[in-house]
Amino acid sequence: MFCVANQGKKSSWRAKLASLLLCDADGKRLFPTEADVAKLGRKSAKALHEIWQAGHKLLMITDEEIEELEKN
Numbered sequence: 526m527f528c529v530a531n532q533g534k535k536s537s538w539r540a541k542l543a544s545l546l547l548c549d550a551d552g553k554r555l556f557p558t559e560a561d562v563a564k565l566g567r568k569s570a571k572a573l574h575e576i577w578q579a580g581h582k583l584l585m586i587t588d589e590e591i592e593e594l595e596k597n
Contacts, residue, residue, distance in 0.1 A: 537565070543573050543576045544562045546580035
Protein backbone atom coordinates (compact mmCIF):
# COMPACT_ATOMS: atom_id res chain seq x y z
CA MET A 526 0.00 0.00 0.00
CA PHE A 527 2.87 2.35 0.80
CA CYS A 528 4.44 1.78 -2.60
CA VAL A 529 1.17 2.43 -4.42
CA ALA A 530 0.42 5.56 -2.35
CA ASN A 531 3.90 6.92 -3.02
CA GLN A 532 4.27 5.94 -6.66
CA GLY A 533 6.36 8.54 -8.47
CA LYS A 534 7.47 10.17 -5.21
CA LYS A 535 10.95 9.93 -3.81
CA SER A 536 10.12 7.72 -0.83
CA SER A 537 12.14 5.04 0.84
CA TRP A 538 10.27 1.77 1.12
CA ARG A 539 13.11 0.43 3.26
CA ALA A 540 12.61 3.28 5.73
CA LYS A 541 8.86 2.68 5.83
CA LEU A 542 9.39 -1.01 6.55
CA ALA A 543 11.89 -0.16 9.28
CA SER A 544 9.39 2.27 10.84
CA LEU A 545 6.82 -0.52 10.99
CA LEU A 546 9.25 -3.07 12.42
CA LEU A 547 11.10 -1.04 15.06
CA CYS A 548 9.28 -0.95 18.40
CA ASP A 549 9.93 -0.95 22.13
CA ALA A 550 9.33 -3.87 24.52
CA ASP A 551 5.63 -2.96 24.73
CA GLY A 552 5.17 -2.97 20.95
CA LYS A 553 4.99 0.83 20.64
CA ARG A 554 6.50 1.99 17.34
CA LEU A 555 9.71 3.98 17.76
CA PHE A 556 9.32 5.84 14.45
CA PRO A 557 5.55 6.33 13.96
CA THR A 558 5.37 9.52 11.87
CA GLU A 559 6.14 10.28 8.23
CA ALA A 560 8.83 12.69 9.50
CA ASP A 561 10.41 9.72 11.27
CA VAL A 562 10.27 7.72 8.04
CA ALA A 563 12.06 10.57 6.25
CA LYS A 564 14.79 10.55 8.92
CA LEU A 565 15.17 6.79 8.61
CA GLY A 566 15.38 7.21 4.84
CA ARG A 567 18.65 9.07 5.30
CA LYS A 568 20.22 5.98 6.87
CA SER A 569 22.18 3.54 4.75
CA ALA A 570 20.28 1.01 2.64
CA LYS A 571 22.47 -1.70 4.18
CA ALA A 572 21.38 -0.81 7.72
CA LEU A 573 17.71 -0.67 6.72
CA HIS A 574 18.06 -4.00 4.92
CA GLU A 575 19.49 -5.55 8.09
CA ILE A 576 16.42 -4.31 10.00
CA TRP A 577 14.19 -5.94 7.37
CA GLN A 578 16.09 -9.22 7.65
CA ALA A 579 15.79 -9.23 11.45
CA GLY A 580 12.07 -8.45 11.27
CA HIS A 581 11.55 -11.12 8.63
CA LYS A 582 13.30 -13.67 10.82
CA LEU A 583 11.33 -12.70 13.93
CA LEU A 584 7.99 -12.70 12.13
CA MET A 585 8.89 -15.96 10.41
CA ILE A 586 7.10 -15.06 7.20
CA THR A 587 7.96 -17.35 4.33
CA ASP A 588 8.46 -16.22 0.74
CA GLU A 589 5.38 -18.25 -0.19
CA GLU A 590 3.26 -16.38 2.36
CA ILE A 591 4.50 -13.05 1.04
CA GLU A 592 3.66 -14.08 -2.53
CA GLU A 593 0.17 -15.16 -1.43
CA LEU A 594 -0.38 -11.83 0.31
CA GLU A 595 0.75 -9.98 -2.81
CA LYS A 596 -1.89 -11.82 -4.85
CA ASN A 597 -4.62 -10.66 -2.47
